[in-house]
Amino acid sequence: MRKLLVFAVAVCAAWNGAAQRVTLAREDIPRLPVDTLPTDRDEVRLVTFSDGTFRYIPTNRYIFDSAPAYTSNWDTLNLYAYRTLSLSDLPRVTDIEFSETHGFRSPAIGQVMSPYGRRNGRSHNGVDIRVEHGQPIFAAFDGVVRHSRWNSGGFGNIVIVRHPNGLETYYAHLSRRAVSAGDWVRAGQVVGYGGRTGRASAVHLHFEVRYADQSFDPERVVDFERGALRRRDFALNRDYFNINSRATEGLDGEEEPGQPLAAATSSDALPETSAVPGTPVPDPDPTPATPPPAAPEAPVHHKIVSGDTLLALAMRYGTPVAKLCEMNNITRTTTLRLGRNLRVK
Ligand SMILES: [Zn+2]
Incomplete structure (x- = not known):
């Protein structure tokens, strides 16, 4: 068994090396689980890996895996994952619950250098918090890393975590990212x-909170x-969202990437400097892959x-609410009777 593992590691290393032709980043070194340890919270275990x-x-991953937030619109390559949904x-x-089991820690504690909102006629979709270079930045809530990449549109090193209540x-x-897509945090x-x-x-943390890609002021919750x-x-009111969350506007030419949707796809997908897209993750990936689109007919x-x-179905099947209504000849306010068969694609 040991031999087999060593062989597998060697093959992975060789594969990575060939694909990348550069020094392996730490995140690309195959990891083998070594130990499982209890933590101070019953619902969470700590698994240590061979690379340190x-x-x-x-503990009960089933609950997390089956949460609606993790069964649809899972996109590790692009910034925005809910492209089929619009603000309307x-x-x-939307009732957002921060339950005890989601935990909380402020990503950083410090002065808000620049708040959320309009700035010089442009949209600032998050808050800028003063931090030191190299200062650890913390996940605000429990969740799964949906996206951890280099962003050429202005975000630089960015990590996006999706939480069980649907927020991201x-x-x-970031000067450096410490997690990979698919990691539970x-x-x-x-x-x-x-x-x-x-x-x-200047050195700072740009922090955003989004729901279905739409941003609102993080200071409403933190x-x-x-x-x-x-x-x-x-109670997340639709009026809180910035209508330009996914639009082109940047913020005083300084840091806001906000690219148009179409452009975002191509530039988001640019290869990172430190990792090759598609590099296989050696340990089992707990995140459900987005199902391939069904044939249109x-x-x-x-x-x-x-x-x-309707919203949950829209998010789960990637079909806009308006389309669901049209296909089933219903309205947004129609009561969904239990047992009724709705066409969702
Ligand atoms: Zn900012």
């Missing part, structure tokens, strides 16, 4: 280090100067179960 790294794994597809109010947090301009786990990569004139969560239950149906909403 570690990951937190939920979102409900007027963005950590940009705990609130307070280091996702990277403070820096000024990308379009940043007090960065005290490092405290403002509320456990948050094959309709897909979904039987309504308790808790289903």
